[in-house]
Amino acid sequence: MKINWFRSSLLASIFVLAGSAAFFSVYGMAHLFKSQFIAIIILGLGLEAAKFTATVGLHDLWKRLNGLLRTYLFAGVVALSLITSLGIYGFLSSAYTISKAEYSIDEGKIQNLESIKKKKQEVLVQYDDRLKKLNESKKEQEQRLNEAVKSSTVMEGKDRDGDKITYVDKRAQQTKDKMIQIASDAIQQSNVEYSNLIQEYETTQRDILNLETQILESRQSQTKNSDILTFKFIADGLGLDLDRTVRYFILILIFVFDPMALALVLLYQHLRNNSINNTEPVYVDREKQKIIYKENAPRGIGM
Secondary structure (H helix, E strand, O other): OHHHHHHHHHHHHHHHHHHHHHHHHHHHHHHHHHHHHOOOOOOHHHHHHHHHHHHHHHHHHHHHHOOOHHHHHHHHHHHHHHHHHHHHHHHHHHHHHHHHHHHHHHHHHHHHHHHHHHHHHHHHHHHHHHHHHHHHHHHHHHHHHHHHHOOOOOOEEEOOOOHHHHHHHHHHHHHHHHHHHHHHHHHHHHHHHHHHHHHHHHHHHHHHHHHHHHHHHHHHHHHOHHHHHHHHHHHHHOOOHHHHHHHHHHHHHHHHHHHHHHHHHHHHHHHHHHHHHHEEEEEEEOOOOOOEEHHHHHOOOOO
């Protein structure tokens, strides 16, 4: 019962693993030669079938085959395994290239948005400096205005009779009026520029918020390529670039994939051959009128 269960499990594993290897290989080779897609699929299926058939044949008939045929079949199985591995490499590389292209588009968009955001933030810093200078200039003009308003143009003197009198110096008054006008115009101009800068500052802040929203959306879109992010995390941990890490992973996978499928096929064939050998008749028990098989034979018989 245990052997039957193991053989069933082994057979299921062979179908899944060998079928997956054949699919990846044939699909990958077909994409390498897209102009003859269907023809390559037919060719690939034929090569896969020939590979497994030759493998089983070599296992069962190794000692019966002459050296030349045995060498050719062995070389053919190795060559077909390499072709299968090449197809699998092409399939996985194609899938990675597509995922990376989508990831790169999102990454490029994010970098562009980050660059724009950085420039906007630099503009905000300039606006802050300009607003501070305008405030300082406004305070200076207001101080000058107050000083001009407080300045007196009233003069003291004496009339012809020698009596003390006060009068307004017209030239001083004109100078005072001119200073008040200049200070008032400067304050008004500063207020207008300050108001415009505040509007531009608030607009730039809104632009930065919109950019941050777009960056967040792009990063959420980027998480759809979770396989790329996983490889990127591994690559950063190993200190390698992303492409090299993925290449190493694919090479490890293809060196295990097809050889494991062939090994399972050989294991199943070995169990099958042993099962057939164990059911061969050893002798006839004439008293009980039945055939005794190896698996039921007493020790020392048929061994």
